[in-house]
Amino acid sequence: MNTKSYGNEVKSFRLRKGLTQSEFGKLFEPPASDSVVSRWERGVNQPSPLRIIRMLELGVISK
Numbered sequence: 001m002n003t004k005s006y007g008n009e010v011k012s013f014r015l016r017k018g019l020t021q022s023e024f025g026k027l028f029e030p031p032a033s034d035s036v037v038s039r040w041e042r043g044v045n046q047p048s049p050l051r052i053i054r055m056l057e058l059g060v061i062s063k
Helices: 003-016 021-025 034-042 049-058
Strands: none
Touching (some): 003 021, 003 034, 003 049
């Protein structure tokens, strides 16, 4: 999955669940700041492998 695809999936999931970027970031350990979530959504950065695993567990992204 490319960086833009992660961003689209993150934003779509977050909005469906009615979460702010800050609330979404708190689903991770350590928490991701709202600016980090924003960079994921814009396709500027890609989540780390551990955060990608967590996204799979939450159903944010699929294999």
